[in-house]
Amino acid sequence: MRTFDLSLYLVLDPVLCAGIGMVETARLAVAGGVTMVQLRNKHASTDDLVETGLALKAVLAGTGVPIIVNDDVEAAMIMGAAGIHVGQGDAPVAEVRERIGHEMILGLSIGSISEAARIDTAVVDYVGVGPVFPTATKPGHPPAIGFAGLADVASASPVPSVAIGGLKRPHVADCRRSGASGVAVVSAICGQVDPSAAAAELVSAWKGVGA
Template identity: 40%
Template structure:
């Protein structure tokens, strides 16, 4: 599966039912949904994943599971997103096959290079700006990191971390292919409207 040229990825969080969040994100024009729930049981994840995958298929959007390759394999997700503490991308590639989308979170050129070698399709680069969505002891990477890290991987960059309508244009100009958000959509009063506004900015 090819990645779209410019797109919004919405990552679900603990605030609401992931299926509802996914529906609203897709309504707002997100082209990728990532299911990320660290404390849910395998059964819960599987059931959410099956429903979100169906929603994504209907709208020709991509669905990926964070970390849990087992869930992705069991319900035939479009792909997985892996952090540096998760399984190596080459293992995911071997088990999911050549068609699956595999994303890897990186924050240095060396990690990016590994992701490229391991058969990833894109890299998630962040956090770009200060963020409260995750406990991040490290300082933000800044927009200037996007281009060199993307080049080291030879892959499209999805920028993440503190991205909002006010800074999207600069982030896209700095070389990002996509934007991933958690709070900007999941924490909004109207997630679909928030997603739509982000998508509009991505294309401006």
């Protein structure tokens, strides 16, 4: 059974996390309330991703927080990740599902109602919807869709959606009101002085405490 909680989804960035590293950032962030962790490093080799992924698995053991690998299916399978996330320009999701089997979580990036309409619920478990705002962590991304676009695409998606793209604490409530099942963040946690406290503030905002 593929179960997961999208409410606070951390996407690790090797540059922003350089101060204490991706593994320690993830450990602290999960302690603060992060519910899913994505290992994303477009410049790393499969071997390097596996090494980092195994270290992540070790520090997050017992937390129940799934580790998702961005794009590299081979790395995800070797390290025994909980799932894989692919974009529109990566391998077709049907092919990815065939490779990974039925136990692993499969996420897909989308940014339009038409892309949402093409989702096969037997293949895709969740979608990352965005970018809500322009973001420097993903150069060359499609145009930002804003909260109105997020609401439209989340409503059209037959699977749960997580909002992504330049999101900070002040945006969390609007993401939830737009129908997203969670928020995916990068710089709101990566590179922060206290990743655990940063995560806890985001969780608080999601739950509506002090929002």
